[in-house]
Amino acid sequence: MVLPDLDRYDTLPKLLALNAQERGREVALREKDFGIWRSISWAEYEERVRSFALGLASLGVGRGDVVGLIGDNRPDWVMGEIAAHAAGAMSMGIYRDALDDEVSYLLAYAEAKVVFAEDEEQVDKLLALGNRAPSLRHIVYSDPRGMRKYDDPRLISVSELVKRGEDLRLAAPDRYERMVAATRGEDVAILCTTSGTTARPKLAMLPARALLRHCAAYLAADPRRADDEYVSVLPLPWIMEQVYVLGWGLLARMKVNFVEEPETMLADFREIGPHFVLFAPRMWEAIAADVRARMMDSTPFKRWMFDRAMAMGLKALERGRRSWLADLLLFRALRDRLGFSRIRSAATGGAALGPDTFRFFQAMGIPLRQLYGQTELAGAYTLHRAGEVDFNTVGVPFVPEIEVRIDNPDANGVGEIVTRHPNMFAGYFRNEEATKADLREGWMHTGDAGYFDAKGHLVVIDRIKDIATTARGDRFSPQFIENKLKFSPYVAEAVILGDGRDFLSAIVCIRYAIVSKWAEKNRIAFTTYSDLAAKPEVAEILKREIEAVNAQLPEPQRISKFVLLYKELDADDDELTRTRKVRRGVIAQKYADIIDAVYQGRSEIPVDTLIKFQDGTTQRIRTTLRVIDLLPVSNRAREKAEAA
Numbered sequence: 001m002v003l004p005d006l007d008r009y010d011t012l013p014k015l016l017a018l019n020a021q022e023r024g025r026e027v028a029l030r031e032k033d034f035g036i037w038r039s040i041s042w043a044e045y046e047e048r049v050r051s052f053a054l055g056l057a058s059l060g061v062g063r064g065d066v067v068g069l070i071g072d073n074r075p076d077w078v079m080g081e082i083a084a085h086a087a088g089a090m091s092m093g094i095y096r097d098a099l100d101d102e103v104s105y106l107l108a109y110a111e112a113k114v115v116f117a118e119d120e121e122q123v124d125k126l127l128a129l130g131n132r133a134p135s136l137r138h139i140v141y142s143d144p145r146g147m148r149k150y151d152d153p154r155l156i157s158v159s160e161l162v163k164r165g166e167d168l169r170l171a172a173p174d175r176y177e178r179m180v181a182a183t184r185g186e187d188v189a190i191l192c193t194t195s196g197t198t199a200r201p202k203l204a205m206l207p208a209r210a211l212l213r214h215c216a217a218y219l220a221a222d223p224r225r226a227d228d229e230y231v232s233v234l235p236l237p238w239i240m241e242q243v244y245v246l247g248w249g250l251l252a253r254m255k256v257n258f259v260e261e262p263e264t265m266l267a268d269f270r271e272i273g274p275h276f277v278l279f280a281p282r283m284w285e286a287i288a289a290d291v292r293a294r295m296m297d298s299t300p301f302k303r304w305m306f307d308r309a310m311a312m313g314l315k316a317l318e319r320g321r322r323s324w325l326a327d328l329l330l331f332r333a334l335r336d337r338l339g340f341s342r343i344r345s346a347a348t349g350g351a352a353l354g355p356d357t358f359r360f361f362q363a364m365g366i367p368l369r370q371l372y373g374q375t376e377l378a379g380a381y382t383l384h385r386a387g388e389v390d391f392n393t394v395g396v397p398f399v400p401e402i403e404v405r406i407d408n409p410d411a412n413g414v415g416e417i418v419t420r421h422p423n424m425f426a427g428y429f430r431n432e433e434a435t436k437a438d439l440r441e442g443w444m445h446t447g448d449a450g451y452f453d454a455k456g457h458l459v460v461i462d463r464i465k466d467i468a469t470t471a472r473g474d475r476f477s478p479q480f481i482e483n484k485l486k487f488s489p490y491v492a493e494a495v496i497l498g499d500g501r502d503f504l505s506a507i508v509c510i511r512y513a514i515v516s517k518w519a520e521k522n523r524i525a526f527t528t529y530s531d532l533a534a535k536p537e538v539a540e541i542l543k544r545e546i547e548a549v550n551a552q553l554p555e556p557q558r559i560s561k562f563v564l565l566y567k568e569l570d571a572d573d574d575e576l577t578r579t580r581k582v583r584r585g586v587i588a589q590k591y592a593d594i595i596d597a598v599y600q601g602r603s604e605i606p607v608d609t610l611i612k613f614q615d616g617t618t619q620r621i622r623t624t625l626r627v628i629d630l631l632p633v634s635n636r637a638r639e640k641a642e643a644a
Contacts, residue, residue, distance in 0.1 A: 026042055
């Protein structure tokens with residue numbers, strides 16, 4: 001694979017123009033609409049970006065302005081982003097499920113002038129902000145369905161934007177080419193939101209040339225080809241989807257496909273059969289859980305075949321090989337069923353993936369590798385090399401120019417992971433204080449704890465602030481134990497508690513789709529999530545799952561008690577980030593009464609609360625949580641409980 005000259009083609013609009021010139025008729029993008037895949041050539045891609053960019057210019061968008069984008073992954077989202085760069089503006093992606101408060105904060109903070117909004121749902125969200133986004137002058141919508149009832153002067157359809165662009169092109173035929181030539185690689189192109197595990201998300205400033213050079217370094221470690229197929233299913237505001245759809249899409253010229261709806265994602269994914277996939281750990285966990293749940297519903301013979309094939313696959317994996325018999329009996333058909341039949345490369349990132357889930361997919365023949373990075377470092381910068389996959393590490397840096405060190409290591413070599421490379425972010429947008437705190441002498445202080453193993457692979461343990469110590473002085477990583485729990489098909493989320501306490505406990509959320517199927521099969525009547533989670537039979541099956549995890553853990557790290565929460569953890573309630581990381585501070589504060597009751601030795605916890613849904617409606621929850629005992633607690637803990 002020969003990459004373009006990034007000294008000359010140092011911005012996304014310049015690369016798009018090059019691809020349209022050299023590969024104009026070749027397929028660049030596909031979108032599924034009304035059940036039919038519609039192809040977009042490189043020439044058509046640039047033509048629409050040109051119209052968008054000139055349309056933005058006609059609206060007064062220019063150098064230094066901010067253009068927001070919100071909605072599902074669509075070609076118009078990507079084209080709107082590149083058009084913003086062509087106009088000299090910075091793009092800022094907003095997660096499609098972000099609530100009003102988060103959207104208003106980002107738009108007001110960045111002083112966004114224009115927002116590309118996909119449809120009526122996102123337009124409603126923006127209109128509801130009122131004067132909380134005073135800089136917002138124009139809302140460009142792509143889907144006209146349901147829009148006739150609105151008369152807000154800020155609204156403009158994407159077809160009207162295109163017309164404005166075409167009118168400007170007729171008046172100044174070379175205007176777009178001059179705009180593209182004026183784009184500079186050193187200028188900030190993307191304002192990318194950080195995960196915000198503890199506070200409001202920050203906006204990392206990513207210069208165009210730096211992003212493209214880092215994408216090129218990544219391609220050196222994991223090459224792509226022009227005939228590779230990729231399905232865009234990760235949220236486009238996330239840095240890694242920016243890397244794949246924009247960086248890799250333009251550099252390697254691979255074909256990027258967009259599914260029809262989130263609900264049709266797996267079916268559309270299978271139709272394409274991509275050559276590369278990156279899923280967040282939550283997605284890999286969900287797929288593994290779904291496979292295991294389907295086997296629970298199958299015949300005894302099929303369950304036996306699955307168990308035998310998986311055992312053969314895992315045994316072969318331990319020897320560094322693949323089992324041809326297991327592949328013939330099960331895995332080939334299973335990969336095809338999941339859409340992985342053509343996979344040449346697969347990765348997980350954004351958070352830690354449990355070793356059990358990792359082994360599951362590796363045994364299945366999916367070449368899964370772990371990567372690691374941060375938004376500020378332009379996404380991932382370490383990856384397992386082919387043939388060097390280690391479930392406990394995140395591999396090595398892509399290229400020698402990426403430097404990683406461990407600061408303030410303890411006796412075991414564990415300290416803070418600190419990184420620098422030539423293509424990192426330019427600081428946080430309008431937040432010099434945060435920039436100085438995280439970026440010191442050119443090194444990014446990640447806040448993650450880790451060490452290098454004997455092979456030189458980086459091992460990431462947890463966030464430094466999340467590594468906990470019990471009252472007895474035993475250190476533990478909550479994330480490590482949580483990942484083991486989430487390998488169970490019945491566990492959707494888990495939060496491990498125990499910092500400063502005498503023993504470990506857990507708040508567990510059931511995986512409703514699977515537990516409800518299990519309950520129906522076993523003729524257990526239930527009405528809602530809360531009702532199902534309160535069933536004694538459900539508690540018993542979760543108890544067995546957690547006991548199995550305890551058996552794999554050293555004694556000080558075993559879970560002594562757990563409760564099944566009455567609701568799922570939700571990003572809309574600030575309990576998770578938009579990339580599905582647990583906000584531990586929020587959990588500790590929101591469920592303080594439940595946590596205290598567990599450690600006071602109570603066996604039942606009455607709950608009477610209101611749940612607010614995204615549409616503003618509320619539901620009252622009245623239930624009783626049972627505290628399930630797994631292990632005898634220490635005498636000290638028992639004395640405390642009795643005194644309480």
